[in-house]
Amino acid sequence: MTSIRTVRRWAIRVVAGVLALCVLAVLGLVIRAKSGVMHAESEAWESVLTDPTITVEEHADAVVLHPAEETTTSIGLVFYPGAKVDAAAYARRLSGIVAEGSATVVIVKPWLRLAIVDPRGLSVFTDYSPGTESWMVGGHSMGGVRACSAAGEADALVLFGSYCAADLSDDPIPVLSLSGSEDGLSTPQKVTDAREKLPDSARMVEIPGANHASFGDYGAQKGDGSPRIGDDQMNSTVTAELLDFAEGVRSE
Template sequence: MIVAAVVAFLVWANVGVMAAEPEALAAVESDPAVTLTDEGSAWVLAPAEGGSDTGLVFIPGAKVEADAYAATLVGAVQDGATVVITKPTLNLAFFDLRPLSDFTALAPDVMTWAVGGHSLGGVRACQLAEDADALVLFASYCANDLSGSDLPVLSIAGSEDGLSTPEKITESAPLLPADTEFVEIDGGNHAGFGAYGPQAGDNPAAISDEQIRADITAALAPFLLAL
């Protein structure tokens, strides 16, 4: 029975994994302003010219391939940040027990690091936040209490999110520092935080994916570069 349960779980973890939309990923790969490098354990998005002082270790949502977030995060890289997108074990952040340093080591010239993630990836990012200089939540919230820390925190959410709903974001806010910056994208939904297509349980977005990504960049890039 134990073997059968393990096999069933492995099948579940690998079925229904949401892949990057080809056109969105191709646009990042062809962008002369950035480089996208597969480092095995993670994808590294970096400015093509000049170094970065600030970086973000980004943890994907459950059962979403890591490169599906390249189109979401490329705007911050174009503005000068480096982003390391982790490849969680079994595509589930909670099964990835590697320390933050395993990923920051992939961009050794970066001195200041934020950690963040989408959905379940954001929950995991909260657990790693004590080893980072800042925390960024993408349609996500913490399960552990960081309210007593002086960590800079940015929370970006969507008004139409059917999974990490505005109500859930509000209910979990007391777990974050009092000066947390909350940004709600009017018309944004849950799946709009990546480029992997629609997601079960989500609501339709009232704005385009391109607008959601632009709004994410408008909040994320200044936050990172001010660290």
């Protein structure tokens, strides 16, 4: 007959084994998150830092862009980066809505550089601009998937080269989806297949010549298509779409 002492010994071994596996899993995530990081291109980042129309704040958990001449803004965007991509890599693409649209942009620095595992609520980031009236949430690639899960906390949703895992088809939230014709990761077919998870009113825009990495300034990405659009054209296209979309969100 098995003694109580033997049962306890085996129970301790099982618990110790489970804990060891958990520690190894966490260590694996940390190591994976630190490898293959796609850093912001210095020239693009510097162009935002030196833009006299924009004030840049760097925090431990976010990069915040404010219009230089305004203390409060009527609309803001909390933006989640793609997996392993620096927050600063999206600053130039999103700077137009700040400079031309008087919006506040908060680019999240996710836990482990993986937005999908970051459970923090939107208020952690909207608190950087407490006077802002309306908030959009958005993201690129995996960051867009995370943005979809936070859509219930926002007034609008913006997707860059991404699509939702959650079903928002019955949600009246305004949605802007920007994709690229040359995207080799969030391919046009994948975006089309996931269209049914967005509201019927969602604005779907495929940018000719854009690939997955065209939505940021972090260099080429493995598995991606070849871009046929330059940075200046990409910046102006993204800015124009965001300005038009934000104006509609403001008016609601």
